[in-house]
Amino acid sequence: xxxxxxxxxxxxxxxxHSYAEYSALVADEFExxxxxxxxxxxxLGFSLVDQTSTGKGVVEACYARKYDLxxxxxxxxxxxxxxxxxxxxxxxxxxxxxAIFIVVSAETSRDVVFGIMESHPDxxxxxxxxxxxxxxxxxxxxxxxxxLVDMKEAQAKQDFSRLQGLCEHHIASQGRYSVWCKKAxxxxxxxxxxxxxxxxxxxxxxxxxxIEWAMLGMAKMHLLQEEWDLAIQSxxxxxxxxxxxxxxxDLLASCxxxxxxxxxxxxxxxxxxxxSPLVASRQQNMVNLSRENGDIQSAVxxxxxxxxxxxxxxxxxxxxxxxxxxxxxxxxxxxxxxxxKKMTDDALLALxxxxxxxxxxxxxxxxxxLSESRLYSAQGHNKxxxxxxxxxxxxxKESPELKTPDIVIELGKTLFLAGQKGEAIQLWQSDNLLxxxxxxxxxxxxxxxxxxxxxxxxxxxxxxxxQGLNFYAKKDYDEAIRxxxxxxxxxxNQPGLNLNLAQTAIKKMATSPNKRAMLAKCQxxxxxxxxxxxxxxxxxxxxxxxxxxxxxxxDSV
Amino acid sequence: xxxxxxxxxxHVMIASMNDMKQSVNLLQHTLEKIPLGDTEKSEEESxxxxxxYEVSRMQNSIGQLHNLYLxxxxxxxxxxxxxxxxxxxxxxxxxxxxxxxxxxxxxNLVAKHDIxxxxxxxxxxxxxxxxxxNAIRYSKDTVQIDLQKTQxxxxxxxxxxxxxxxxxxxxxxxxxxxxxxxxxxxxxMLAWYxxxxxxxxxxxxxxxxxxxxSNESALGGSRFExxxx
Numbered sequence: 001x002x003x004x005x006x007x008x009x010x011x012x013x014x015x016x017h018s019y020a021e022y023s024a025l026v027a028d029e030f031e032x033x034x035x036x037x038x039x040x041x042x043x044l045g046f047s048l049v050d051q052t053s054t055g056k057g058v059v060e061a062c063y064a065r066k067y068d069l070x071x072x073x074x075x076x077x078x079x080x081x082x083x084x085x086x087x088x089x090x091x092x093x094x095x096x097x098x099a100i101f102i103v104v105s106a107e108t109s110r111d112v113v114f115g116i117m118e119s120h121p122d123x124x125x126x127x128x129x130x131x132x133x134x135x136x137x138x139x140x141x142x143x144x145x146x147x148l149v150d151m152k153e154a155q156a157k158q159d160f161s162r163l164q165g166l167c168e169h170h171i172a173s174q175g176r177y178s179v180w181c182k183k184a185x186x187x188x189x190x191x192x193x194x195x196x197x198x199x200x201x202x203x204x205x206x207x208x209x210x211i212e213w214a215m216l217g218m219a220k221m222h223l224l225q226e227e228w229d230l231a232i233q234s235x236x237x238x239x240x241x242x243x244x245x246x247x248x249x250d251l252l253a254s255c256x257x258x259x260x261x262x263x264x265x266x267x268x269x270x271x272x273x274x275x276s277p278l279v280a281s282r283q284q285n286m287v288n289l290s291r292e293n294g295d296i297q298s299a300v301x302x303x304x305x306x307x308x309x310x311x312x313x314x315x316x317x318x319x320x321x322x323x324x325x326x327x328x329x330x331x332x333x334x335x336x337x338x339x340x341k342k343m344t345d346d347a348l349l350a351l352x353x354x355x356x357x358x359x360x361x362x363x364x365x366x367x368x369x370l371s372e373s374r375l376y377s378a379q380g381h382n383k384x385x386x387x388x389x390x391x392x393x394x395x396x397k398e399s400p401e402l403k404t405p406d407i408v409i410e411l412g413k414t415l416f417l418a419g420q421k422g423e424a425i426q427l428w429q430s431d432n433l434l435x436x437x438x439x440x441x442x443x444x445x446x447x448x449x450x451x452x453x454x455x456x457x458x459x460x461x462x463x464x465x466x467q468g469l470n471f472y473a474k475k476d477y478d479e480a481i482r483x484x485x486x487x488x489x490x491x492x493n494q495p496g497l498n499l500n501l502a503q504t505a506i507k508k509m510a511t512s513p514n515k516r517a518m519l520a521k522c523q524x525x526x527x528x529x530x531x532x533x534x535x536x537x538x539x540x541x542x543x544x545x546x547x548x549x550x551x552x553x554x555d556s557v
Numbered sequence: 558x559x560x561x562x563x564x565x566x567x568h569v570m571i572a573s574m575n576d577m578k579q580s581v582n583l584l585q586h587t588l589e590k591i592p593l594g595d596t597e598k599s600e601e602e603s604x605x606x607x608x609x610y611e612v613s614r615m616q617n618s619i620g621q622l623h624n625l626y627l628x629x630x631x632x633x634x635x636x637x638x639x640x641x642x643x644x645x646x647x648x649x650x651x652x653x654x655x656x657x658x659x660x661x662x663x664x665n666l667v668a669k670h671d672i673x674x675x676x677x678x679x680x681x682x683x684x685x686x687x688x689x690x691n692a693i694r695y696s697k698d699t700v701q702i703d704l705q706k707t708q709x710x711x712x713x714x715x716x717x718x719x720x721x722x723x724x725x726x727x728x729x730x731x732x733x734x735x736x737x738x739x740x741x742x743x744x745x746m747l748a749w750y751x752x753x754x755x756x757x758x759x760x761x762x763x764x765x766x767x768x769x770x771s772n773e774s775a776l777g778g779s780r781f782e783x784x785x786x
Contacts, residue, residue: 030579036586106578108623108679109571110634117636126679128582128616130589132651140644179639179673209761209786211675212637244635 019138023048024069027058027085028104029077033127037071037104040131044138055080055088055312062094069138070095071125074105074112083119083278084313091314097156098149100141114246115278147177151184160188186217195221210241216248223251231255246276253289262292273302280309287323294459296331300343303327307350318364321354322371327455329375334456347375366395366402370414377417378454385418405437409445416452425449425531442535449531451494461491468500477508481521488528495538498525502545509552522549567630574623581616588612589655606659610694613656617687618744621751624683628754635758640678642704642713643671649685650702653693662693668704674711676759676785684752684768688715688781691748695719701776709764710786716774730770752783761786 024046028034034051041049046069050061055076062070070089074082082103089095103116106127116124123141125134145152151170154163167181167188175181182201189198198221205214215238222231235252238245249272256265266289273282286302307320328347332340351368358364373388392411396402408427416424428445437445451458464487471480484501491497505521512518522545532542588609594602627633643666650657650664657664692700696717705712729746732738734753742750749770756766764786774780 032583033579036583106575106582107571108620108634109627110632113634113636113679127578128585130585130652130655132654133648136644136648136651176641209675242637 019045019068020047022046022068023065024050024071025058025061025065025067026051027053027055027070027072027076027082029053029073029075033073037134040134041069041071043131044135053077055082055085058085059088059092059094062089066094066096066099068096068099070099070101071104072101074103074107074116079312081115082121083115084309086119086121088314097152098145100138100145102137102141110244110275111277114276118246118276118279144177144180147175148180151181155184158191160192164188183213186213190217190220190224193224195225212238212242212245215241216245216251219248219251223255226258228255228258232259244275246272249275250282250285253285257289257292262289265289266293266295266298270298277305278309280306280315283309287327291455294455294462296327296334296455296459299455300324300327300331318354318358318361318367321350322367324350325371325375329378330454330456333378333454344375344379348372351375362395362399363402363407366392366407367410369395370407370410373414374417377414377419382418389414389418405441409441409448412445413448413452416448446536449493451491453491457490461487461494461497464490465494465497465500468504472500472504472507475507477504480504481508492528493531495529495532495536495542498529499538499541499545501525502549506545506548506552519549519553570626574619574626577619578616578623581612581619584612585616593655593658602659609656609659610690613653613690614694617683617690617748620683621687621748624680625747625751625754635677635680637675637677637759639673639675640681641671641673642711643668645678645682646685646702646704646713649682649689652686653689656690657693660693662696662698662700664689664693664700664702666702668702670704672704672706672711674785675761677755680755680758681783681785684755684783685713685715687748687752688783691745692717692719692779692781696776696778699776701774703775710761710766710784712782712784715781716776717778718774718776719778721772721774721777721779722770727770727772734768752781756783756785759785 019041024041026034026037026041026049028037028051031053034053038049038051050065050067052058052061053076056079058070058072058076059080061067072082072085076082076085080088082105086101086103089101095101100122102123102125103119103121104125104127105112105116107113108126113124123137125137129137151163151166154160154166163184167185170181171178171185182205185201186198189195189201198217202214202217205211215234219231219234219238222228222234232252232255235248235255238248239252242248249268253265253269253272256262256268266286269282269286269289273286276282283302283306287299287306290296290298290302303320303324307324310316310320325347328343328350332343332347335343351372354364355368369388369392373385373392376382376385376388392414396407396411412424412428415421415427451461453461464483468480468483468487471477471483481501481504484497484504487497488494488501502522502525505518505525509515509518526542526546526549529538529542532538536542588605591605594605624633646666650666653664689700689702692715696719699718701716703714703716705714726746729738730749733742733746733750749768753768756768759766766783766785769780769782769784771780771782772778
């Protein structure tokens with residue numbers, strides 16, 4: 001029997017736990033709030049209670065002292081918010097393993113609540129709260145910490161067999177933290193690929209009702225086993241029962257991506273972002289997906305959000321600024337008048353910010369000049385583009401050690417867009433670069449040469465290409481040729497597109513009275529993709545079509 | 558209203574509500590610190606009691622308005638987690654301990670066992686807060702809270718020993734949950750409706766949560782019952 005009345009009536013201001021040895025930190029933007037929480041902690045017996053009003057203050061204080069308790073408000077003025085502070089403290093390992101971090105917030109808006117939940121603090125305390133409530137909460141959290149101390153240690157050391165033993169024992173003895181243990185077991189079984197144990201545990205939990213974490217456990221298993229269809233099915237059913245399961249949207253989007261269903265994946269991720277937009281990695285995934293789909297407006301929006309969310313945190317990097325500038329440059333091309341000017345101005349502003357912020361980094365100065373040149377090229381401001389390019393080249397001459405594969409790729413792209421195509425190719429081929437490059441970097445160059453046009457144009461060419469494929473499938477070769485040629489006007493060097501045209505022309509040759517014209521189309525298409533060499537993924541298809549055309553030519557002669 | 562305000566009224570609402578919350582919190586904190594008077598109530602003391610009661614009510618009203626607004630905008634967060642009900646109830650009782658002592662009401666928890674349930678902690682705590690403040694207001698001197706576990710789910714029952722709900726109030730509530738009778742809506746009725754909405758957001762397969770008001774209190778007054786599947 002729970003003797004709860006005595007516990008409550010024993011007086012909320014006194015706690016059964018002694019905090020005499022404990023230190024705490026209170027972070028709140030408002031002095032009044034800060035003071036009142038501080039007073040509560042002092043009354044509860046904390047020997048030391050520090051306070052600060054900013055996120056930066058929290059990080060600095062945690063460098064100086066390892067606190068037992070941090071009570072941090074979500075809103076902390078203009079710098080980092082509580083969620084970012086927690087992520088940063090974890091990354092910097094500034095929290096003791098048994099420290100308790102509580103995010104305090106008066107806000108119940110979903111983006112904030114989700115952002116906080118997704119950073120997994122030890123607890124979330126919504127304002128207002130009284131000293132009695134705080135006291136109970138702390139008592140409970142420290143008791144939980146005590147009960148789970150061995151499990152948490154095993155978890156941190158990834159000692160899965162010990163963790164499993166401890167959790168199973170706790171569950172068998174009907175311990176108070178059985179749910180925590182079951183969730184830890186799900187993660188353990190996923191990490192050790194113990195599929196039958198995982199299935200047994202989750203199915204047992206799901207007998208009576210739908211439970212999000214158990215359903216997610218099953219979905220993650222399918223995902224790890226690369227059973228995309230099963231994973232998609234399970235995630236869709238989670239979202240039916242739990243429409244606010246933000247993790248399910250992320251996982252579903254990645255499964256759909258694996259299946260090549262990029263548009264659907266983007267829609268799903270958009271739902272996730274609507275629920276919980278304050279997570280930088282989710283916004284970055286959105287940038288990548290919308291890029292894939294040629295949705296430049298979404299890419300810009302997500303890129304700007306990702307930048308905003310990492311700004312003033314340790315994860316802020318100049319790369320995010322450059323990403324935004326490149327996206328804005330691509331987006332501006334599709335716009336006119338005031339909108340175009342706004343995008344261009346935003347891009348220039350981001351460039352000026354990044355160069356001011358990282359003024360001591362040579363590399364950033366070079367990248368800034370290159371990025372600026374590309375921005376001007378996209379606008380057709382050739383003189384400005386050339387001036388920025390020359391600045392970058394001069395900087396590189398001064399410090400040749402900066403010629404890393406990344407920078408050389410960028411330099412080549414910039415040269416290319418400034419109309420110096422030959423120089424770009426020569427640079428990429430001559431610099432003994434290929435040996436230093438990773439497969440991804442090499443692919444990035446191929447992709448660029450294949451289609452050195454803005455994202456919006458790429459998307460239009462892609463859409464025409466799929467129309468052409470439809471006509472091809474219906475054996476309407478004349479229409480297919482017409483549409484492929486229209487696409488090639490937008491993106492003349494795209495290998496897939498050129499090969500589709502050639503293949504259609506070959507089909508048409510069989511029935512066409514004008515075989516010569518069709519042969520000419522093939523030869524022109526091959527000429528446009530002379531950059532496709534052995535290491536290109538379209539090389540074997542090109543060879544096969546070339547052989548066919550050569551044979552046909554011979555036969556007809 | 559300028560077009561800026563129209564387009565961004567969401568931010569206006571959120572900023573105002575957060576500010577109201579902040580200031581009511583401070584008021585409440587100040588009230589908690591004022592020492593309780595002797596058993597004999599001075600005029601000042603009884604003024605303080607009504608201020609304290611009104612501040613608690615205001616706190617709930619602001620929270621309720623905020624959440625209803627977010628619900629309307631389809632932006633209310635709803636996250637189910639496993640939680641122990643006695644823990645939640647205990648917190649609410651503690652939160653109102655000073656108020657209880659001021660008005661001379663004792664809250665008894667008669668549940669024998671704690672029950673773990675799958676629920677949205679923030680929303681359910683808020684509902685309990687509303688129901689408990691109301692029970693404190695209308696009870697003579699005792700409020701009793703019980704938990705009942707059935708096959709379908711869990712009920713939390715809050716009884717008081719006041720005069721019970723007037724019949725017409727019970728009728729009005731049953732009309733409102735049928736989606737009728739919104740005219741002449743009082744804030745009190747809105748609060749019950751809000752509790753009902755929160756309960757009904759909790760679903761499990763075919764089951765759905767509900768709120769029932771009645772005069773079946775074990776103490777002879779009114780009863781508030783919330784069921785979660």
